[in-house]
Amino acid sequence: MLTTGLCCIMALPIVAPPDPAVSDADPAELPAPVDAPPVAPIRIANFPRLSEVETRAPDDDRAPLRDAPRAGGGVVDHLRSIPWEAGGVAAGITALGIFNWNWGSSGFHFSSEGWFGRDTSSFGSDKLGHAYSTYVMTEFLSAAIRRNARAPKRAQVSAAAISMALMTYVEVFDGFSGDHGFAWEDMAANTAGAAFSVLRHTVPGLNDKLDFRLHYIPSGNVGWRPITDYSGQRYVLAVKLAGFEPFADGPSRFVELHGGYYARGFTEREKLRGVEPKRALFVGIGFNLQQLISRDRGEKSRFHRAARSALEYVQVPYTAAYSR
Known part of the structure; x- marks a missing residue:
């Protein structure tokens, strides 16, 4: 009861007793009210979010302001x-x-395609083709995301997630092709290509190396078809000495060490020409x-940036000497 009574008392409005001098005065003699400046309403929306507030280091008032993180992402x-x-x-892969x-050309079916046998x-070139295509697609889309x-x-x-979704779309519709079929080996190769792209940009300096x-x-089998003419392809891993600090400034920066895989003699036209099967x-x-x-020149020219980027994914013929 006591608590209830105190709460009721505290809830009552506090009214000051009237001032007799004021209450008995002639209204005409009372001073004119002073207009108070308008008070802007307080709106929560006017306050910045905590993530948008620029902060300084607590132990140094002269420390430079730190950029606040931007919202969004995913x-x-x-x-x-x-x-x-x-x-x-x-649209391109659909075409x-x-x-x-x-x-x-057929109903949906699975296909066990094997690896490099x-x-x-x-002879496995198509599996490296899947890995390479997913890798390049991931690189292209990640650059676009960073820009936009x-x-x-x-x-x-x-x-990588978007590329895997697109390549899964490809594989599902391959399941409706009489020439192909849904192959788990292709999905594994796609995953390897996307993962390599992520790794290359996650490990510091790896993309420079x-x-x-x-x-x-061109193999002469089907004309100029760099994506599907597997007999004319070599897949190359290139280690660039320019990406290593001891070799970055001297003549050795022009040197690359290559390794890779190719296959020949597995198409009908090659067999008719007597090309020996080879892995x-x-x-x-x-x-x-x-x-x-030049890096400095490339930063200022869209053409130079595009050229430098293309050379990361295309090995220009006759610019390397191979063991076989």
């Missing part, structure tokens, strides 16, 4: 930031599937063409 936001890039890739991979359709996204953090991971490239010279690992030494393009 796969969905990153995908929304690159609609044209992702849509263009999807390839319809016109080159015979999508829709002589009993496989291309509001919060590009983890762009590489988002790009190691490239995954396609070397292509080969190779090593070699190459010339780093990127070093001919």
Whole structure:
């Protein structure tokens, strides 16, 4: 009861007793009220979020302001930031599937394609083709996210997820092709390509030291088709000495160490020409063409930036010597 009574008393409005001098005065003699300045209403929306507040180091008032982190991010936001890039890739692979991979020519089925054995359709070159395609797609989409996204953090991971979604789309529709079928080996190769892209941009300095490239010279089987002419391909891992500090400034920065895989003699046309079936690992030494393009100049020119970027993924023919 006491507590209830105190609460009731505290809830009552506090009214001061009237001032007799004021209450008895003639209203005409009372001073005119003073207009108080308007008070702006307090709105929560006017206050900045905690993440947007610029802060200083607590122990030094003269410390420079730190940039606040930007909100947003994630796969969905990153995908929304690159609609044209992702849509263009999807349209491109759809066209390839319809016109080159015979999508829709059969009912859905699985296919066990194997890896690099002589009993496989291309001695494993198609598996490296899947890994390389997913790798390049991840690299392209991650660069687009970094350019366009509001919060590009983890762009590489988002790009890998988007690339895997697109390549899964490819594999599902391969299941409706009489020439192919859904193959778990292809999915594993796709995963390896996306993971390599993430690794290359996660380990500090690795992207300056190691490239995954396609070397292509038409085989004479199907014309100029660098994506599907497996007999004309070599897949190259290139170690660039320019990415290592002791070799960054001297003539050795032009030197690359190569290793890779290729296969020949597995197509019907090659068999008719008498090409001997061959699966080969190779090593070699190459010339780093990127070093001919100045980094400083490349930062100012879109053409130079594009050229430097392309040379990370394409091995120009006749710029390397291989063991076999």
